[in-house]
Amino acid sequence: MDVQVVNCMTCEEFVRVFGNVVERCPLIAAALWSRRPFSSTLELENGFNEFIDSLSIEGKEGILRCHPDLAGRELLAGTLTVESRGEQGQAGLTSLSSADALRMNQLNSQYKEQFGFPFVICARMSDKDRILQQLESRVRNQQLQELQCDIEEVKSICRLRLQDIYNRAAKSTKL
Amino acid sequence: MDVQVVNCMTCEEFVRVFGNVVERCPLIAAALWSRRPFSSTLELENGFNEFIDSLSIEGKEGILRCHPDLAGRELLAGTLTVESRGEQGQAGLTSLSSADALRMNQLNSQYKEQFGFPFVICARMSDKDRILQQLESRVRNQQLQELQCDIEEVKSICRLRLQDIYNRAAKSTKL
Incomplete structure (x- = not known):
């Protein structure tokens, strides 16, 4: 998938496609839509990692409990x-x-x-x-x-x- | 519901019961399980508000995009x-x-x-x-x-x- 395709997605499309990249946490994909345009698909992957890292301990525990x-x-x-x-x-x-x-x-x-x-x-x-x-x-x-x-x-x-x-x-x- | 009932829930029960208090954001309820025991149901409500407030702007936008x-x-x-x-x-x-x-x-x-x-x-x-x-x-x-x-x-x-x-x-x- 070309990153330009990702950058052209509406927020609904983006959440539909990437909403379960983190199990049962569509909030994270939905937040990352704010970061468009992405310069590469790697930047999107890094975005997921950064968002996860930015959460408090209880937030990280919350992610795990959705698994x-x-x-x-x-x-x-x-x-x-x-x-x-x-x-x-x-x-x-x-x-x-x-x-x-x-x-x-x-x-x-x-x-x-x-x-x-x-x-x-x-x-x-x-x-x-x-x-x-x-x-x-x-x-x-x-x-x-x-x-x-x-x-x-x-x-x-x-x-x-x-x-x-x-x-x-x-x-x-x-x- | 007595707050003691809430405090006795396993994390699975807690997420099943409170997982959609914030629309399609079970991550938030799942995170709040870390705060047990709650002294009152109001404290749980405040927990939702505090967690939401603690998110970055893109995190808050993410919540909205799950609606x-x-x-x-x-x-x-x-x-x-x-x-x-x-x-x-x-x-x-x-x-x-x-x-x-x-x-x-x-x-x-x-x-x-x-x-x-x-x-x-x-x-x-x-x-x-x-x-x-x-x-x-x-x-x-x-x-x-x-x-x-x-x-x-x-x-x-x-x-x-x-x-x-x-x-x-x-x-x-x-x-």
């Missing part, structure tokens, strides 16, 4: 966002054995109990074994260290979601 | 949130004459063109004549003055949505 559990209730209920469903599928979380599913649920609960926000990881850059290992290890982190760790994962998710949007746009232009 | 047009495309398409649908209905916006609907659409477009965010008003404290009159008059405001005006309307909407939540909880306790 679903991995292999959790929402996956079973079919209420995940399209993006999240795809990402959890790619990491093999939609076809866990009962034992792995149980283990992940226990660790997710323990993690949320510990920190007050869900465990977030860029699932597409991982797989179920690494996710289980990360859950087991990160639950021992300090509160602020773990908040920052989760927020960096949110940024990785953002980057891949933006790439998907650009790739889809490039494909549809070629058709 | 639908009044009597706009989303009302016709049936994609409004439950809360928004109810509020627009109470203000008589679901049964406008064609002439009023056309006028409101023209003014909404003009307003968005002018300010880069949609016109927001607490519809339940208004009616279609006042809304049309406000649209006509506020479009002549200065940018920052109008941003602040819209944000104060968002806070009024929040307050009434919180009251609704408490009233519903009180009723269901009595059943």
Whole structure:
């Protein structure tokens, strides 16, 4: 997607296209529309990162709490966002054995109990074994260290979601 | 709803109950969970206001851009949130004459063109004549003055949505 296409979007179009780059936080994309024109798509990506970094600790925790559990209730209920469903599928979380599913649920609960926000990881850059290992290890982190760790994962998710949007746009232009 | 009930909610419950107090901005409710325990429901309401006030100008504009047009495309398409649908209905916006609907659409477009965010008003404290009159008059405001005006309307909407939540909880306790 050419950055000029992005710069020509109305705010409704922009929020429709980029509204879930940060999971269930359309407010962030909607805020970034104020920064047009962007000189490059990288500048838009940086905008997401900067906005996230500019939030207070509770604001960052709020972002994390808008994320679903991995292999959790929402996956079973079919209420995940399209993006999240795809990402959890790619990491093999939609076809866990009962034992792995149980283990992940226990660790997710323990993690949320510990920190007050869900465990977030860029699932597409991982797989179920690494996710289980990360859950087991990160639950021992300090509160602020773990908040920052989760927020960096949110940024990785953002980057891949933006790439998907650009790739889809490039494909549809070629058709 | 007793504030102790609020204080006992998990973050998932809290976001489910309060996630749309600010239209399509569950991030804000999710952030406020960090402030528990609340000493009163008023403190929770103040929390919403403080969080909104703490955002940058682009963040506040982002909140506004998550709001639908009044009597706009989303009302016709049936994609409004439950809360928004109810509020627009109470203000008589679901049964406008064609002439009023056309006028409101023209003014909404003009307003968005002018300010880069949609016109927001607490519809339940208004009616279609006042809304049309406000649209006509506020479009002549200065940018920052109008941003602040819209944000104060968002806070009024929040307050009434919180009251609704408490009233519903009180009723269901009595059943």
